[in-house]
Amino acid sequence: MEIKDILSPDCTHCAVQGTSKKRILEIISQVVSDHLPSLEPSLILSSLLCREKMGSTGIGNGIAIPHGRIEGLEEVVAALITSDTTVEFDAIDNKPVDIFFAIFVPEGQAEGHLQTLAMIAGKLNDKNTIKRIRSARGNVQLFEAITQ
Amino acid sequence: MRVEKTLTIVNKLGLHARAATQLVKLAQTFDAEVTLVQGNKQASANSVLGLMMLESSQGKEVTVISEGHDANEALKAIEQLIVEKRFNEKE
Numbered sequence: 001m002e003i004k005d006i007l008s009p010d011c012t013h014c015a016v017q018g019t020s021k022k023r024i025l026e027i028i029s030q031v032v033s034d035h036l037p038s039l040e041p042s043l044i045l046s047s048l049l050c051r052e053k054m055g056s057t058g059i060g061n062g063i064a065i066p067h068g069r070i071e072g073l074e075e076v077v078a079a080l081i082t083s084d085t086t087v088e089f090d091a092i093d094n095k096p097v098d099i100f101f102a103i104f105v106p107e108g109q110a111e112g113h114l115q116t117l118a119m120i121a122g123k124l125n126d127k128n129t130i131k132r133i134r135s136a137r138g139n140v141q142l143f144e145a146i147t148q
Numbered sequence: 149m150r151v152e153k154t155l156t157i158v159n160k161l162g163l164h165a166r167a168a169t170q171l172v173k174l175a176q177t178f179d180a181e182v183t184l185v186q187g188n189k190q191a192s193a194n195s196v197l198g199l200m201m202l203e204s205s206q207g208k209e210v211t212v213i214s215e216g217h218d219a220n221e222a223l224k225a226i227e228q229l230i231v232e233k234r235f236n237e238k239e
Contacts, residue, residue, distance in 0.1 A: 055166055059196035065165060092169060092196065114162050114203050121200035 058091025
């Protein structure tokens with residue numbers, strides 16, 4: 001599996017204006033709902049909020065991986081958002097976040113999800129990829145940064 | 149001091165994001181340097197991304213290597229989280 005199997009260019013948004021954790025999660029929900037119109041933004045948002053309640057998905061170094069399980073979703077779908085300013089996200093290292101890689105998995109398909117996670121982690125753990133993500137100007141460059 | 153122990157991942161979901169985060173948070177409370185090894189892959193217990201890259205699913209064996217003056221305590225705490233508490237998950 002590759003990033004482009006789960007992430008499409010229309011779910012890749014560079015330098016969004018998000019001033020809070022909640023606002024960023026709302027933007028992600030809207031982006032994914034635009035991509036999959038059968039999913040209401042409120043349903044997507046509540047799946048993300050439900051997960052954040054169990055502990056922040058801010059995994060350090062300015063990166064967060066908000067995720068949720070969604071009933072009725074047919075396959076794993078992802079969104080990549082960067083914010084123009086960093087956002088407080090209760091991250092594990094207490095640093096604010098500017099890279100958000102959101103992942104949505106079908107309800108009841110929790111197993112077999114580790115492989116997807118490992119693939120995404122491999123990308124986000126690569127310093128050059130992160131450098132390209134942070135220096136991307138525009139959605140197309142951002143998509144290229146994560147998929148190349 | 150350097151200690152190591154091989155543990156089996158027992159929780160159903162394996163070392164997913166939340167489990168990895170709990171492990172990093174716990175490891176951060178010790179001075180010891182903790183490394184997890186699974187097959188030919190290894191990751192620092194300081195890195196959520198590194199741990200997720202191990203792809204440790206239920207039943208996998210991971211060797212926890214702990215180095216430092218509180219290596220024993222760190223290893224014990226991590227063993228408790230992985231094996232006894234199964235990352236505070238029900239299954």
